[in-house]
Amino acid sequence: MNRHLVLVSALGAGLMTAAMMAQTAAPAVPSAPQPAAAAAAAPQAIPAKIALIEFEQAVFLTNEGQQAVKSVQTKYAPKKAEIESLSKEVDTLKKELQAAPKTMTDEDRSTKVKAIDAKEKDLNREAEDAQTAYNADLQQAYGKVAQKVSVAAKKYAADNGFTMLMDVSSQASNIMWIGPNIDVTKAVVDAYNASNPAVAATPAAPAAHTAAHPAAHSTTTRK
Template sequence: MNRTLKLVSAFGAGLLTVAGMAQTTTPTTQPAASAVVAPHAEPAKIALIEYEQVAAATNEGQRALQEIQAKYAPKKAQIETESTEVDSLKKQMQSAPATEADEARAAKLRTIDTKEKQLQRDVQDAQQAYNADLQDALGKVAQKLGPTVVKYVQSNGYTMLLDLSGQQAQGGVSVMWAAPGTDISQAIIEAYNASSGVAAPAPSAPTPTARPRSATPRPSTTKK
C-alpha cells in the first residue's frame, strides 16, 4: 500500500511542474528561424501530514481507542493475574530450602514452565486481537478523514501532500526540514472534528504503547 498521499498525480515525479516546454516555430513568410520558449518552473506547494496519528487524534479516533481499551480491560486483568501468579511461583522456588526433594522441585519447575508458556500465548493472542481491532477502528476513521484532507489541501492551494506516518520504518520519504506551517496535521484534526460533530471523549487511562502501523487504509485523493 502506498503510504504517500499525492493530491495530483502529475506532481508525483518531482517537486516542480513544467508549465512550458521548448517549442520551435518556422514562419512561412520569412526565412527559417526558431523561437525557443524557456521552460517555466512553477514552485509546488507541499503539505505534510502524519495520517495515522491524525486519525487517532480526532475525537472519533479517541472515542474508538477508549472503546477498544474497555473491551480488552478484562483480558488485561486476566493477564496481570497470570503474571502475578508466575512471579509468585518463581519467588517460592527461590526461597525453597536446599533440602527440598528433587521430585517436588521438578514438579514446581514444570508448573512454572506451563503457566509461563500459557501467559506468553495469552499475551500474544491478546496483543494481536487488540491490534487488529484498533487497526480496523482507525482505518474506518481514516477513510472518513479523506474528504476533509482533500478539501483542505485544495482550498489552501497545495499541489502535493506527503504522509509521514512511519516514514523511517518504511524507508519512505525522509523530511530533514520543513518550514513552519507545512505540517497540516493539527489543522486537519480540528477541521474533521468540526465537521464530524463528534464531541471530545472524557479522559481515560493511557493508551497502550503497542499500536498498529503501516496498514491504515488510504482514501483516494484524486483532484477533481
C-alpha cells in the same frame, strides 16, 4: 527510492511525454522551416505550495479516533486484567521455589518447576493471542476513521490552495526541515472535528475467548 526522486522522475516523464505529443500532433507541412520563435512553447512549471501532514497522528488525534482507541481498550480490559493476574501468579510460584528449603526433595522441586513452566507457557500464549487480537481490532478501527480523515485532508489542501500534500508519518521520511505554517496536521484535525461532531462510542462486549493487552500504538500504519 527517495520520495523526492520519484516526484522529480515523474515530473520529468510527464514533460517528455507532453513534448512528444506536441511534436506528433503538429502536421507535417512541406514548407520552409519555421523560425525558433514559432516553435511550440515549452511546458511551464507552476508555483508549488506544499503542505505536510503526519497522517496517522492526525487520525488518532481526532475526537472520533480517540474514541475508537478508547473503545478497543475498554473491550480488552478484562483480558488485560486476566493476563496480569496470571503473570503475578507465575512470579509468586517462582519466588516460592527460590525460597524453598534445601530439604525439599528433587522430585518435589521437579514437580514445582514443571508446574511453573506450564503456567508460564500458558501466560505467553495468552498474551500473544491477546496482543494479536487487540492489534487487529485497533487497525480495523484506525482504518475506518482514516478513510474519512483522508477525504478531509485532501479537501483542506485543495480549499487552501496547496498543490501537494505529503504524508510524513513514516520514520523513513527524507524531509530534513519543515518551515513554519507548512505542517497542517493540527489544522486538518480541527477541521475534521468541526465537521464531524464526535458521538460517544459504545464499547463492544469483550469476547469470551479473545482479548488483548492494550498497548501504545506505534506510528507505522499509513492510509
